[in-house]
Amino acid sequence: MVPLAVIPTLALQIEIHNTGEEAIHTVVLRCQIQIETPRRKYNEEDQRQLLDLFGKPERWGQTLRPLLWTHAQAVVPSFAESIVTELHVPCTFDFNVAATKYMSALQDGEIPLHVMFSGSVFYEAMNGALQVAPISWNKEAKFRLPLRVWQDMMAAYYPNSAWLCLRKDVFDRLNEYKMLNGIPTWEEAMERLVVSAEEAAHQ
Numbered sequence: 152m153v154p155l156a157v158i159p160t161l162a163l164q165i166e167i168h169n170t171g172e173e174a175i176h177t178v179v180l181r182c183q184i185q186i187e188t189p190r191r192k193y194n195e196e197d198q199r200q201l202l203d204l205f206g207k208p209e210r211w212g213q214t215l216r217p218l219l220w221t222h223a224q225a226v227v228p229s230f231a232e233s234i235v236t237e238l239h240v241p242c243t244f245d246f247n248v249a250a251t252k253y254m255s256a257l258q259d260g261e262i263p264l265h266v267m268f269s270g271s272v273f274y275e276a277m278n279g280a281l282q283v284a285p286i287s288w289n290k291e292a293k294f295r296l297p298l299r300v301w302q303d304m305m306a307a308y309y310p311n312s313a314w315l316c317l318r319k320d321v322f323d324r325l326n327e328y329k330m331l332n333g334i335p336t337w338e339e340a341m342e343r344l345v346v347s348a349e350e351a352a353h354q
Contacts, residue, residue: 152300152303152304152307153239156239158241158242158243158308159241159242159243159244159304159305159307159308160239160240160241160242161239161240161242161296161300161301161304162237162238162239162240163237163238163240163266163294164235164236164237164238165180165225165235165236165237165238165292166233166234166235167227167230167233167234167235167236168232168233169230169231169232169233171274173274173275173276173277173282174229174231174274174275175227175229175230175231175272175273175274176229176273176274176275176281177226177227177228177229177273178226178227178270178271178272178273178286179224179226179227179270179271179273180224180225180226180227180238180268180270180286181222181223181224181268181269181270182222182223182224182225182238182266182267182268182269183219183222183266183267183269184219184220184221184222184223184240184264184265184266184267185217185218185219185220185264185265185266185267186217186218186219186220186250186253186254186262186263186264186265187217187263187264187265187293188205188215188216188217188218188253188263189215189216189217190263191260191261191262191263192260193208194258196258197256197257197258200256200257201252201253201256203252204249204252204253204256217265218249218250218253219249219250220250220264221240221241221242221243221250223238223239223240223241224270225237225238225239238266242301242304242305244305244308244309244313244314245314245315245316246313246314246315246316247315247316254298254301254302255305255313257298259298259299260298261295261296261297261298262295262296262297262298262301263293263294263295264293264294264295264296265291265292265293266291266292266293266294267288267290267291268286268288268290268291268292269285269286269287269288269290270285270286271283271284271285271286272284272285272286325337325340325341325344328340328344
């Protein structure tokens with residue numbers, strides 16, 4: 152976790168090797184990070200919590216597919232042979248995002264990640280001229296992120312809280328319900344609506 156970041160941000164360490172003889176001036180690195188959901192096991196509670204994303208477990212052969220988590224980028228300073236740099240990965244706690252639903256649904260274990268790289272390498276040619284070369288999309292890395300790292304970070308930024316984005320018209324109706332019934336907090340308003348829905352379903 153990146154300390155004192157404005158939003159929840161993870162720092163992934165990346166080791167880059169120069170396979171040529173030219174000096175590297177800088178690297179503009181762009182990354183697409185996917186969650187490879189088929190690469191881990193799920194217990195019954197995980198399956199129940201993931202119903203919204205993948206449906207019933209008997210359909211997971213068709214529905215369990217990799218999820219796009221996020222995009223990130225980094226500017227790597229000059230180096231000769233190799234360098235270790237940090238890739239800062241911004242994280243959202245918006246439950247309209249599939250990756251957030253996925254990670255919040257799991258109880259423990261690891262998140263299998265697939266990082267695909269692109270960008271540009273700026274290097275010095277043998278004649279001293281500055282050259283640029285693209286980074287191919289076949290450059291990639293796989294990594295298993297401990298779920299506890301993500302959980303601890305979100306707990307630090309949003310203790311005992313969750314974010315839910317509503318359409319303006321839905322929020323207006325909820326706000327009107329809250330005011331007309333003299334409900335002091337949003338939590339109590341939501342709790343009353345959930346209890347009413349559960350009672351209606353049981354009748």
